[in-house]
Amino acid sequence: MIFEQFSRIGIIPVVVLDDPKDAAPLAEVLSKNGLPCAEIAFRTPAAEEVTRIMSREFPDMLIGAGTILTTEQADIAMNAGAKFIASPGLNPKIVQYCIDNCIPVTPGTQTPSEMEQALELGLKVVKFFPAEQAGGLKMIKAVAKAFTDLQFMPTGGLNASNVKDYLMYNRIIACCGSWLIKRSLVAAGEWAKINALVKDAVAIVKTVRGAGVKR
Numbered sequence: 001m002i003f004e005q006f007s008r009i010g011i012i013p014v015v016v017l018d019d020p021k022d023a024a025p026l027a028e029v030l031s032k033n034g035l036p037c038a039e040i041a042f043r044t045p046a047a048e049e050v051t052r053i054m055s056r057e058f059p060d061m062l063i064g065a066g067t068i069l070t071t072e073q074a075d076i077a078m079n080a081g082a083k084f085i086a087s088p089g090l091n092p093k094i095v096q097y098c099i100d101n102c103i104p105v106t107p108g109t110q111t112p113s114e115m116e117q118a119l120e121l122g123l124k125v126v127k128f129f130p131a132e133q134a135g136g137l138k139m140i141k142a143v144a145k146a147f148t149d150l151q152f153m154p155t156g157g158l159n160a161s162n163v164k165d166y167l168m169y170n171r172i173i174a175c176c177g178s179w180l181i182k183r184s185l186v187a188a189g190e191w192a193k194i195n196a197l198v199k200d201a202v203a204i205v206k207t208v209r210g211a212g213v214k215r
Contacts, residue, residue: 002062002083002084002104003104003124003125003151003173005037005062006037006062006125006153006173006174007173007174009035009036009037009062009174009205010167010174010175010204010205010208010209011035011163011167011174011175011176011177011180011201011202011204011205012037012038012039012153012174012175012176012177013030013035013037013038013039013176013177013178013180013181013198013201014038014039014041014066014155014176014177014178014181015038015039015040015041015050015178015181016041016043016044016178016181016183017040017044017046017047017050017183017186018044018046018183018186018187019046019187020046020049020050020053022050022186023049023050023053023054023057024053024054024057024058025191026038026054026181026186026194027053027054027057027058027061027063028058029191029194029195029198030061030198031058031060031061033195033198033199033202034198034199034202035180035198035201035202036058036060036061036062037061037062037063037064038054038061038062038063038064038181039064039065039066039084039086039176040054040063040064040065040066040077040082041066041067041178042065042066042067042068042069042073042076042077043067047065047077048076048077048080049080051063051065051077051080051081051082052080052081054081055080055081055082055083056081062083062084063081063082063083064077064082064083064084064085064086064104065077065078065080065082065084065085065086066085066086066087066176067086067087067088068085068086068087068094069087069088069091069094070094071093071094071097074094074097074098074103078101078103083104084103084104084105084106085098085103085104085105085106086105086106086107086108086127086176087105087106087107087108087127088108088127088129089107089108089109089114089129090107090108090109090114090117090118090126091107092117092121094107095107095118095121095123096121099121099122105123106123106125106126106127106153107123107126107127108126108127108128108129108155109126109127109128109129110128110129110130110134112143112146112147114126115143115147115150116147118150119147119149119150123150124149124150124151125150125151125152125153125173126150126151126152126153127152127153127154127155127176128140128152128153128154128155129154129155129156130155130156130157131154131155131156131157131158131166132156132157132158132162133156133157134156136154136157136162137154137162137165137166137169140152140154140166140169140171140172141169141171144171150171151171151172151173152171152172152173153172153173153174153175153176154166154172154175154176155175155176155177156177158175158176158177158179159177159179160179160197160200160201160204163175163177163201163204164204164207164208167204167205167208167209168208179197180194180197180198180201181194181197182194182197
């Protein structure tokens with residue numbers, strides 16, 4: 001089950017790449033350091049090819065597509081090898097399309113009404129976006145009392161300083177964020193710095209969730 005994999009990994013890097021040549025080196029850094037997952041944001045022309053390269057050359061990694069705004073984008077991402085779909089908001093058309101095609105999907109939610117709609121569509125896991133700007137962990141804990149069947153994957157404003165607190169709450173299966181794979185570091189070829197950020201993230205997850213984290 002893909003959501004069980006999310007839970008074991010703990011932190012899902014959100015990746016925005018401008019050049020497909022960086023796909024394989026980045027996937028190697030993630031995989032080698034115990035974070036075998038990436039949500040490729042479909043915000044650049046390179047996203048489709050990045051997804052294809054990572055999925056082909058690192059088949060054991062959990063590669064998905066984020067910032068998906070249309071069913072056409074979902075098709076492109078899945079054809080490129082994506083194993084899950086994420087979107088910034090809750091678009092019922094996209095969610096139903098993914099459900100009908102057996103594609104794991106985590107739409108973005110922020111309000112109780114959106115969370116209720118997600119449950120109505122049959123979802124058990126949603127994103128909470130943008131997390132920090134929308135009230136952060138306090139907000140998640142507040143709405144979680146009403147929506148006892150929902151689990152959350154917060155994204156937006158998370159970083160090395162606050163992600164541990166999120167991970168400690170048992171209704172959060174994983175956290176997503178772009179602080180690990182900074183676009184500027186990739187463009188500059190700062191692989192040593194990225195390597196260190198990934199190691200730090202894995203150490204945080206291991207501290208909170210113990211031996212379930214792969215090293």
